[in-house]
Amino acid sequence: xxxxxxxxxxxxxxxxxxxxxxxxxxxxxxxxxxxxxxxxxxxxxxxxxxxxxxxxxxxxxxxxxxxxxxxxxxxxxxxxxxxxxxxxxxxxxxxxxxxxxxxxxxxxxxxxxxxxxxxxxxxxxxxxxxxxxxxxxxxxxxxxxxxxxxxxxxxxxxxxxxxxxxxxxxxxxxxxxxxxxxxxxxxxxxxxxxxxxxxxxxxxxxxxxxxxxxxxxxxxxxxxxxxxxxxxxxxxxxxxxxxxxxxxxxxxxxxxxxxxxxxxxxxxxxxxxxxxxxxxxxxxxxxxxxxxxxxxxxxxxxxxxxxxxxxxxxxxxxxxxxxxxxxxxxxxxxxxxxxxxxxxxxxxxxxxxxxxxxxxxxxxxxxxxxxxxxxx
Amino acid sequence: xxxxxxxxxxxxxxxxxxxxxxxxxxxxxxxxxxxxxxxxxxxxxxxxxxxxxxxxxxxxxxxxxxxxxxxxxxxxxxxxxxxxxxxxxxxxxxxxxxxxxxxxxxxxxxxxxxxxxxxxxxxxxxxxxxxxxxxxxxxxxxxxxxxxxxxxxxxxxxxxxxxxxxxxxxxxxxxxxxxxxxxxxxxxxxxxxxxxxxxxxxxxxxxxxxxxxxxxxxxxxxxxxxxxxxxxxxxxxxxxxxxxxxxxxxxxxxxxxxxxxxxxxxxxxxxxxxxxxxxxxxxxxxxxxxxxxxxxxxxxxxxxxxxxxxxxxxxxxxxxxxxxxxxxxxxxxxxxxxxxxxxxxxxxxxxxxxxxxxxxxxxxxxxxxxxxxxxxxxxxxxxxxxxxxxxxxxxxxxxxxxxxxxxxxxxxxxxxxxxxxxxxxxxxxxxxxxxxxxxxxxxxx
Numbered sequence: 001x002x003x004x005x006x007x008x009x010x011x012x013x014x015x016x017x018x019x020x021x022x023x024x025x026x027x028x029x030x031x032x033x034x035x036x037x038x039x040x041x042x043x044x045x046x047x048x049x050x051x052x053x054x055x056x057x058x059x060x061x062x063x064x065x066x067x068x069x070x071x072x073x074x075x076x077x078x079x080x081x082x083x084x085x086x087x088x089x090x091x092x093x094x095x096x097x098x099x100x101x102x103x104x105x106x107x108x109x110x111x112x113x114x115x116x117x118x119x120x121x122x123x124x125x126x127x128x129x130x131x132x133x134x135x136x137x138x139x140x141x142x143x144x145x146x147x148x149x150x151x152x153x154x155x156x157x158x159x160x161x162x163x164x165x166x167x168x169x170x171x172x173x174x175x176x177x178x179x180x181x182x183x184x185x186x187x188x189x190x191x192x193x194x195x196x197x198x199x200x201x202x203x204x205x206x207x208x209x210x211x212x213x214x215x216x217x218x219x220x221x222x223x224x225x226x227x228x229x230x231x232x233x234x235x236x237x238x239x240x241x242x243x244x245x246x247x248x249x250x251x252x253x254x255x256x257x258x259x260x261x262x263x264x265x266x267x268x269x270x271x272x273x274x275x276x277x278x279x280x281x282x283x284x285x286x287x288x289x290x291x292x293x294x295x296x297x298x299x300x301x302x303x304x305x306x307x308x309x310x311x312x313x314x315x316x317x318x319x320x321x322x323x324x325x326x327x328x329x330x331x332x333x334x335x336x337x338x339x340x341x342x343x344x345x346x347x348x349x350x351x352x353x354x355x356x357x358x359x360x361x362x363x364x365x366x367x368x369x370x371x372x373x374x375x376x
Numbered sequence: 377x378x379x380x381x382x383x384x385x386x387x388x389x390x391x392x393x394x395x396x397x398x399x400x401x402x403x404x405x406x407x408x409x410x411x412x413x414x415x416x417x418x419x420x421x422x423x424x425x426x427x428x429x430x431x432x433x434x435x436x437x438x439x440x441x442x443x444x445x446x447x448x449x450x451x452x453x454x455x456x457x458x459x460x461x462x463x464x465x466x467x468x469x470x471x472x473x474x475x476x477x478x479x480x481x482x483x484x485x486x487x488x489x490x491x492x493x494x495x496x497x498x499x500x501x502x503x504x505x506x507x508x509x510x511x512x513x514x515x516x517x518x519x520x521x522x523x524x525x526x527x528x529x530x531x532x533x534x535x536x537x538x539x540x541x542x543x544x545x546x547x548x549x550x551x552x553x554x555x556x557x558x559x560x561x562x563x564x565x566x567x568x569x570x571x572x573x574x575x576x577x578x579x580x581x582x583x584x585x586x587x588x589x590x591x592x593x594x595x596x597x598x599x600x601x602x603x604x605x606x607x608x609x610x611x612x613x614x615x616x617x618x619x620x621x622x623x624x625x626x627x628x629x630x631x632x633x634x635x636x637x638x639x640x641x642x643x644x645x646x647x648x649x650x651x652x653x654x655x656x657x658x659x660x661x662x663x664x665x666x667x668x669x670x671x672x673x674x675x676x677x678x679x680x681x682x683x684x685x686x687x688x689x690x691x692x693x694x695x696x697x698x699x700x701x702x703x704x705x706x707x708x709x710x711x712x713x714x715x716x717x718x719x720x721x722x723x724x725x726x727x728x729x730x731x732x733x734x735x736x737x738x739x740x741x742x743x744x745x746x747x748x749x750x751x752x753x754x755x756x757x758x759x760x761x762x763x764x765x766x767x768x769x770x771x772x773x774x775x776x777x778x779x780x781x782x783x784x785x786x787x788x789x790x791x792x793x794x795x796x797x798x799x800x801x802x803x804x805x806x807x808x809x810x811x812x813x814x815x816x817x818x819x820x821x
Contacts, residue, residue: 137478137505144503179480179507187484190517221477224517287436289413302409306437314435322404 022060023068029057030070035078043081045088051078052085052132059131062138065215076171079139083174086132090181093125097188104197105361119201126189126225127210129182134218136178140171186224192288198225199233207231292364292373299325301364301373310352315364317346334365342366393525396462400427403464405434411464412436414524417515421472427464444552444580445513446626449475451540451550452511453533454557454576456569461527468569468576472511473537475544479507484520489530496537499560499613506541532567534560535586535606539617539624547641548625556586556606556620564588564608564616574599586620622648630663633670642667643810651807661728664810665697672705672799672815680817685772685795686710689759691786693777696725698799700732702774705815706797710739712762714755714786716747752785759789768793773820790820 034050037043055074061067074082096103100118107115189198201207211219211226222228288305301317315335317325324346333340333348336358340348364373392414395407403411408430412419420428420442432438444452456468481490485508493508510516535558543550555577559565566588567573574595577585582601589605604623610616628645631638642663649656676683688708690699692715703711711733715726726742733740743758745751763771771794775783790796795817802812 133478179505180483183480183483183507187482187520224512287412288416289409291409291413300406302406302413304412304435304437316405316409316434318404318406318409322406322408322410324405 019064019066022057022064022066023070026054026057026061026068026070029054038077038081043077043084048081048085048088050085051081052089054078055082055086055132055135056128057131059133059135060127062134063131063215063218064213073142074135074139076139076143079136079143080170080174082132082139083136083171083178086129086136086178087174087181089125089129089132090178090185093122093129094181094185094188096122096125097185097194100197101193116200119197120206122189123198123201123206123225126185126223129185130223133178133182136171136175140175143171190224190229195230195233199230202231202234290362291376293376294366294373295371299328299366299373301366303362313350313352313355315340315348315350317342317348328366331367332370333367334363334370336361336363337365393462393527396464399463400424400430403427403430408434416519418519418521418524421514422465422469424464424466441579442514444470444472445511446549446552447474447511447513448547448549449477449506449540449544450511450513450552451475451533451536452552452555453530453536454555454573455526455528455530455533456572457528458569466576468572470576470580471533472514472516473540474509474511474513475506475537475541476509477544478505479509480505481507482509484510484522486522486526486530489533492530492534493537495560496534496541500538500541502541502545504545506544508537531559532557532569532573534558535564535617535620538613539621542614542617542621543625546625546644548628548645550624551583551626553581553583554586554620554624555580555582555584556624558586558588558606560613563611564606566591570595574601574603577601584623586623622650627659627663631667633667639664639667639811646810647804647807660810661697661732665701665732668810668813669701669704671811672701672813673707676705676815679815683795683817684770686770687763687766688712688772688774689714689762689786689789690774690776691778691782692716692719692722692726692729694719694725695777696729697732698776699729699774700736701813702772702776702797702799702815703733703738704736705799706772708738708772710741710762712758713740713742714758714782715742715744717744718747747779747782751782752788755785756789759786763791763794768820769795771795772797772817774798787820792821794820796820 029050032050032053034044034047035054037047038051051074058072058074061071100122103118104115107118188194207226207230211222214222214226287307290303290305292301294300298320299317300320301315303313303315305313313335315333317328319325319327325342326346328342329344329346331342333342335348335350336355338350338354338358340350342348362375364375365371366373392411395403395411398407400408408427411423411427412431415423419431420439423431428436444450451473453471453473454468455471457465460467481493485493490508497506510519510521535556538560539556540550555573557567557570557573559567570587570591574585578599578601584604585599585601586604586606587595589608592603592605595603604619606620607616607618614621625645625648628638628641631642642659646656646659646664649659651657685706686709688703688706688710689712690702692699692713699711699713713726713729716722719725730740741758741762743755743762745754768791771791773786773790773794773796775787775796775798778786787796796819797815797817800814800816801808803809
């Protein structure tokens with residue numbers, strides 16, 4: 001089995017059951033054959049993935065205050081490989097975050113439960129990245145503190161092509177890259193259209209369970225997805241009169257009945273609108289402005305989503321110079337398939353209730369041909 | 377051959393800068409929407425009143441300039457547009473930020489600001505990872521302000537970033553009513569546009585505005601904000617920012633009994649505060665005295681098990697808190713307060729003692745004396761009356777407060793079998809180190 005450097009100063013957690021799961025995961029991660037290649041100085045994508053998995057397992061033990069005899073600090077060579085693996089994982093996560101809304105929509109059409117899974121997967125992935133980050137940070141601190149990692153260390157018996165200081169510099173460079181990607185990932189995940197989807201997890205025990213498991217000091221330094229932000233967004237979505245979650249098949253009437261508290265509603269409120277409304281509400285210091293542009297670039301339209309839920313949504317149409325689009329007066333317009341007409345003041349007014357009932361994206365179509373405008 | 381197209385709103389190639397340069401009255405309605413769309417939540421912080429008024433008329437919610445939030449890691453930079461080139465912007469405005477432990481600098485921040493943050497980390501010698509982000513409590517998290525491409529210098533925000541970081545590392549929160557501006561070039565360096573910055577501070581109701589000391593004379597007299605100096609010519613950043621940090625840090629919450637970490641935070645805060653200072657004294661009384669009492673009670677119960685004095689004789693001194701601490705630690709029922717009527721601020725001190733003893737359920741008596749060579753004779757009748765009919769073992773004489781002469785005079789009056797008590801403590805910078813107190817007793821013979 002692969003071994004780690006040193007011994008972590010971890011507190012013992014009294015969490016039977018779950019504790020064993022994370023211990024087992026660490027043991028399994030240490031037993032990965034791909035790690036042996038790292039001891040021989042060969043870093044392959046498979047080895048990097050394995051090293052990342054080890055960093056996740058080790059970091060989770062730290063996060064959750066679980067002590068095992070396999071505790072330790074990642075040797076520099078393994079840490080560098082884990083960092084490379086993490087960069088790949090972050091790249092994948094960025095792709096998934098960027099396409100979350102699109103995939104959510106697609107999942108709703110086919111298998112609604114999959115939509116929920118998308119959110120849970122992404123949050124799990126974010127937790128894994130946090131855990132790996134903790135293990136890597138410690139490895140970096142350790143490497144810095146020791147000046148250089150001796151290549152003939154008992155834990156890393158052969159790492160002949162790299163001196164410890166080279167590993168350390170390498171690790172620091174990779175960690176810098178990780179920080180950039182992590183920041184970008186968090187920025188995308190916190191965008192209105194995504195954070196409202198992630199907020200559906202607030203309806204489950206997932207976030208509460210994670211918080212309950214966290215040991216000091218991590219329970220005092222909660223990341224954004226555990227610090228109540230998602231609950232606030234979920235609450236705001238409720239306050240906005242809509243509730244954004246993947247629909248589930250209607251439950252067969254049981255002892256509690258289909259309408260009992262806690263039974264997910266079978267009514268479907270699609271994302272998009274709720275995302276924008278909810279995102280404007282919880283933080284609540286300013287409005288969100290949506291913009292669409294006509295395919296030919298001659299016209300554009302704006303819609304203000306204020307802090308509190310409005311009774312009506314007003315779409316204002318302008319020409320390319322920013323003046324009211326008088327030429328469009330009288331044109332039919334469809335906002336999320338809800339019909340309207342562009343009035344004399346170059347505005348089209350829609351009932352917020354009607355838009356919410358229609359669900360769907362903030363899609364704007366103009367003219368009898370219902371030409372879809374591009375949302376920026 | 378490609379043709380150059382005229383920038384339009386619809387193609388989004390119009391420059392935001394170009395829009396901001398124009399007076400709000402010269403903007404088309406759609407252009408106002410375009411600016412608001414880009415600024416998002418920052419609009420209320422940065423855009424001019426004229427521009428916002430235009431936006432309100434177009435349907436945006438009418439709001440005042442937002443207040444700075446109280447936030448762990450919070451810091452803020454006062455920015456000034458140097459040539460007033462951008463009519464849509466305020467002349468000076470705030471950028472609310474926060475330091476986040478274990479995170480990277482936000483990629484949404486302009487490069488010069490990220491570099492400034494790196495410089496702050498380097499100069500302060502912070503080795504842990506701290507990342508500068510847009511203020512989360514202000515609702516700016518996740519914004520990308522690089523696209524705003526603001527032609528402002530962030531250098532004068534150096535001291536604000538540094539102080540915010542140092543406070544955050546100390547687990548303290550900054551007071552939004554204490555601002556500063558100052559660059560760093562191996563020490564505090566002067567900055568431009570002080571008047572504009574202080575005008576903004578006035579608008580936000582700021583209490584103290586710290587500026588490089590050599591620039592104080594230029595601004596101090598002209599504004600209602602209290603302008604204070606950042607020590608220049610000092611290479612140690614903590615020393616240079618010392619007084620700014622003292623004012624910037626908000627008091628930590630009152631610790632609950634047994635919460636050692638919270639108590640330690642309060643001690644650190646207290647020791648950084650100037651003395652004498654009414655705020656410091658009040659903080660000591662509200663945040664530290666209850667914990668000190670609890671600790672001493674436990675020590676007395678442990679060291680002197682079974683001893684429960686009911687009467688305490690003490691002297692009202694410059695530090696009346698010590699008398700209150702002793703009375704509460706011993707959980708006495710009655711307390712004789714010996715009071716020098718000519719003592720400076722004696723009435724306030726006596727009043728504090730009465731109130732604190734009332735709150736603790738201790739019945740008090742006051743006996744005035746004249747602080748001269750005859751004081752022992754002055755206080756003897758009152759002391760005798762107070763202790764008569766009380767079992768000697770139940771009487772304690774407080775040797776801690778007052779001058780040595782007072783202490784010795786009082787000690788002489790302690791009848792045999794009563795106890796003389798003293799609160800021992802460590803001293804730091806001329807004041808007792810809170811938490812170091814230990815109660816000692818000697819039997820009078």
